Amino acid sequence: MERSRRSFLKILGISTLGLGTLSSVDLLAKAGMGKAEFAPDPKGMTGKRWALVVDVKKLDEDTTQKAIEACHLIHNVPDYGDEDNEEIKWIWTDKYEHAFPGTEHEYLAAEIEEKPFLLLCNHCANPPCVRVCPTQATWQREDGIVMMDQHRCIGCRYCMAACPFGARSFNWKDPRTTYFKDKEPPNPKYPTRTKGVVEKCNLCAERLAVGEMPACVEAVQDSKAIVFGDLEDPHSEVREVLHEHFAIRRKPELGTNPNVYYIV
Amino acid sequence: MYNKGLVITGIVIFVVFFTSPFLIGLVKSGPPPEPELSPKAKLAKQCVEAKEYMVESHMQMLNDWRNEAVREGKRIYVATDGKEYTVSLQNTCMDCHSNKSKFCDQCHNYAAVNPYCWECHIAPKEKL
Numbered sequence: 344m345e346r347s348r349r350s351f352l353k354i355l356g357i358s359t360l361g362l363g364t365l366s367s368v369d370l371l372a373k374a375g376m377g378k379a380e381f382a383p384d385p386k387g388m389t390g391k392r393w394a395l396v397v398d399v400k401k402l403d404e405d406t407t408q409k410a411i412e413a414c415h416l417i418h419n420v421p422d423y424g425d426e427d428n429e430e431i432k433w434i435w436t437d438k439y440e441h442a443f444p445g446t447e448h449e450y451l452a453a454e455i456e457e458k459p460f461l462l463l464c465n466h467c468a469n470p471p472c473v474r475v476c477p478t479q480a481t482w483q484r485e486d487g488i489v490m491m492d493q494h495r496c497i498g499c500r501y502c503m504a505a506c507p508f509g510a511r512s513f514n515w516k517d518p519r520t521t522y523f524k525d526k527e528p529p530n531p532k533y534p535t536r537t538k539g540v541v542e543k544c545n546l547c548a549e550r551l552a553v554g555e556m557p558a559c560v561e562a563v564q565d566s567k568a569i570v571f572g573d574l575e576d577p578h579s580e581v582r583e584v585l586h587e588h589f590a591i592r593r594k595p596e597l598g599t600n601p602n603v604y605y606i607v
Numbered sequence: 608m609y610n611k612g613l614v615i616t617g618i619v620i621f622v623v624f625f626t627s628p629f630l631i632g633l634v635k636s637g638p639p640p641e642p643e644l645s646p647k648a649k650l651a652k653q654c655v656e657a658k659e660y661m662v663e664s665h666m667q668m669l670n671d672w673r674n675e676a677v678r679e680g681k682r683i684y685v686a687t688d689g690k691e692y693t694v695s696l697q698n699t700c701m702d703c704h705s706n707k708s709k710f711c712d713q714c715h716n717y718a719a720v721n722p723y724c725w726e727c728h729i730a731p732k733e734k735l
Binding site: 365368371374377378379381382482490492493494517519528531532534535536548552553 | 697723
């Protein structure tokens, strides 16, 4: 039979397409083994636009450190310190003038000037990191969380260049063979990362999925210094707090629409 | 055909030489290893789906589990028998199959596949 190169390639393409699209659930159904499906956990929290409100007045140095420690322990974040500029951080502190540049001035209240501000990924409603990611390893979920899929990250670091908040860290080295070489990762239920991927705060998506509060919120819950909730829900705690207090966001002029608010 | 004998012997030598890695492998590698079940897995009698399916398609399933959990946020797997499982390699699969070296690695080494799950996911501690 004569077959042109063109038609051969067409058939080849179509047949690989057919092979590639069968999911494990399809395979089960095809083998007549019954129907399997995936579902979200009914215990999970659902929202339309998750946000955090950080009440800076209620956060002293100790509670701030508590929040950072809780997050980094739960997510197996290695503590490299500042060595070689290879620090990994999901949540960290910085001075007011660095967190809110352009709003500082010479005569800033002493209390504000020296205070360590708790900073983390802003889970922007208009996230520039998502726009630039070539593999959609970072994307915006329907509940507003800017998620990272470590499986897909190719380590190009476009997102790090795009993020105006410095919320992303790159794994220059394999945490397993460096920081966790002689010690166990603190949380055996959560993965570590590998060399060559970018990581950041995921707003505890894995905890929200089972109905738990983000780790930083939980760590400081006695002081209620960080409030978590859905901005689209007018009766949520975040909306109430924002209604009662004046709050600012980091670099709003950039138009990324951050979802982390600071009561100063 | 000129030099029939030489040409055919040449072809035979060529074929044997170029397939020798496979032939040697066939002889040397022996029968495939049987994955060993941990006591907990033995007790459970069945995995999330039937054994044959798991043997054949666990890689496809893990791929789907990963996508559904991470990207779709669907972290419950309702199996064909109606039982529900948490979609997690590290916390569900490895909770039962806690003997990674005998259950996973043996076959993967035999088949010379090198899944990079464990560069990030934490493998259970095994008593050696």
